[in-house]
Amino acid sequence: MAGDPAKGQQLAFDRNRGGGCLACHVMGPKTLETPGNVGPDLSEIGKAGRTDQWLYNYVYDGRVYNPKSVMPPWGRHGFYSEAEIKDIVAFLKTLKTPAKFANPLDDPEKRPQPVEDRDALDPFVNPAAERIDAGATLFRQNCVACHATPQTTFKRWAVEMPKWEPRLKKVLGAEEFIARHAKAAAGKDWLMQSQANTDLSIYLHSLANGEAIKVDLSSPDAKAAYERGVKLADVKLGQFDFACTDCHGQAANKWIRGQWLGEPKGQFDHFPLWRTSRNEVWDIRKRFQWCNVQVRANELPPDAVEYGELELYLRKMNEGQKLTAPNIRH
Ligand code: HEC
Ligand code: HEC
Numbered sequence: 272m273a274g275d276p277a278k279g280q281q282l283a284f285d286r287n288r289g290g291g292c293l294a295c296h297v298m299g300p301k302t303l304e305t306p307g308n309v310g311p312d313l314s315e316i317g318k319a320g321r322t323d324q325w326l327y328n329y330v331y332d333g334r335v336y337n338p339k340s341v342m343p344p345w346g347r348h349g350f351y352s353e354a355e356i357k358d359i360v361a362f363l364k365t366l367k368t369p370a371k372f373a374n375p376l377d378d379p380e381k382r383p384q385p386v387e388d389r390d391a392l393d394p395f396v397n398p399a400a401e402r403i404d405a406g407a408t409l410f411r412q413n414c415v416a417c418h419a420t421p422q423t424t425f426k427r428w429a430v431e432m433p434k435w436e437p438r439l440k441k442v443l444g445a446e447e448f449i450a451r452h453a454k455a456a457a458g459k460d461w462l463m464q465s466q467a468n469t470d471l472s473i474y475l476h477s478l479a480n481g482e483a484i485k486v487d488l489s490s491p492d493a494k495a496a497y498e499r500g501v502k503l504a505d506v507k508l509g510q511f512d513f514a515c516t517d518c519h520g521q522a523a524n525k526w527i528r529g530q531w532l533g534e535p536k537g538q539f540d541h542f543p544l545w546r547t548s549r550n551e552v553w554d555i556r557k558r559f560q561w562c563n564v565q566v567r568a569n570e571l572p573p574d575a576v577e578y579g580e581l582e583l584y585l586r587k588m589n590e591g592q593k594l595t596a597p598n599i600r601h
């Protein structure tokens with residue numbers, strides 16, 4: 272197969288081409304800073320005895336060899352043209368020498384796992400913590416007439432959400448409950464992801480801080496919704512062709528470029544949270560939307576049935592964990 276290895280290297284290293292190959296592979300001594308390790312180190316792939324056909328097909332659409340491949344189908348989904356993939360193959364065949372890392376932090380095998388240890392309840396550290404008071408004020412103004420003692424009545428409410436709601440025949444998360452109930456009981460249009468909705472969610476979550484998460488799957492409907500959630504987490508979608516279980520399952524506890532991919536347990540015991548990289552408060556549905564958009568799929572509306580089912584599945588994975596909300600993440 273004829274191709275231009277220099278052009279191939281440029282394409283493989285170009286972050287504008289779907290993130291490039293270094294997001295998941297180390298590729299020999301010329302590897303740029305902070306490569307990831309979701310895929311195998313390809314530094315010596317040029318002497319691994321792979322045929323041109325194998326390399327071309329793997330890059331064009333790795334699913335021909337591995338239907339569950341975590342690698343995006345670069346050719347079939349239109350990231351690179353056939354001629355460009357030939358150049359990339361020519362480059363891969365030049366790779367015969369292990370990488371050397373001037374800075375040990377560039378080596379994804381040695382890079383330390385990030386630890387989140389900021390004081391999440393200190394409003395100077397976490398702007399979401401400031402919103403507890405804002406939510407408490409809204410509660411005093413609009414809710415206290417019917418709920419005089421929220422500290423006791425709602426001590427565990429937030430850790431028992433989401434739940435199957437038979438009247439709606441769907442899984443209801445905390446924020447959708449707030450939107451619906453504020454409308455019905457207090458006449459307020461506090462849509463999901465509005466400031467008031469998020470403030471109240473933060474306040475109600477803060478009341479349940481330290482409580483253990485509990486998921487009620489006792490009804491057949493709840494159990495069936497949970498099982499749909501498990502399946503949804505495994506659906507590949509978007510131009511990148513990723514399922515939740517690709518990044519947070521097969522590739523969990525690895526680096527996708529400089530980002531550490533978490534596993535489901537520990538992912539849903541600290542929402543809503545402040546995202547330092549976005550300067551925004553996010554509820555869990557915003558996070559789901561972002562995880563959809565970053566694989567180049569369309570996000571769903573925040574109250575989508577599917578998000579409720581995913582939320583129930585993820586909550587189950589976090590059962591027993593103690594709530595620490597609102598939290599802070601990068
Ligand atoms: C999102 C992560 C990811 C990205 C980005 C990625 N790969 Fe991969 N790649 C993988 C994984 C994981 C495997 C092996 C297992 C599999 O198929 O899931 C793999 C396997 C391969 C293989 C087969 C290796 C062998 O042993 O034969 C080749 C070749 C390859 N990738 C090349 C590339 C090239 C070229 C690019 C950039 C165009 C790229 N990869 C980008 C994750 C990725
Ligand atoms: C007019 C009275 C009234 C007002 C005002 C009111 N609520 Fe309620 N609330 C209720 C009733 C009645 C229930 C029990 C509803 C049910 O079980 O369907 C309830 C239940 C709840 C629950 C527990 C739901 C569950 O899953 O069991 C929460 C949390 C809650 N309210 C929060 C609020 C908030 C926040 C506000 C202010 C925006 C508010 N309420 C305003 C009457 C009210």
Ligand code: HEC
Pocket residue numbers: 504513514515516517518519530531532533534537538539558559562563565566581585600
């Ligand atoms: C392309 C990879 C990718 C896919 C696919 C993906 N995510 Fe994520 N997700 C990330 C990254 C990167 C982060 C931020 C780092 C981290 O916490 O893992 C993240 C974070 C999260 C978090 C917050 C973790 C925390 O501790 O605050 C949740 C929850 C989450 N993802 C759920 C999902 C769900 C549900 C799906 C499927 C709809 C999904 N993700 C698909 C990459 C992905």
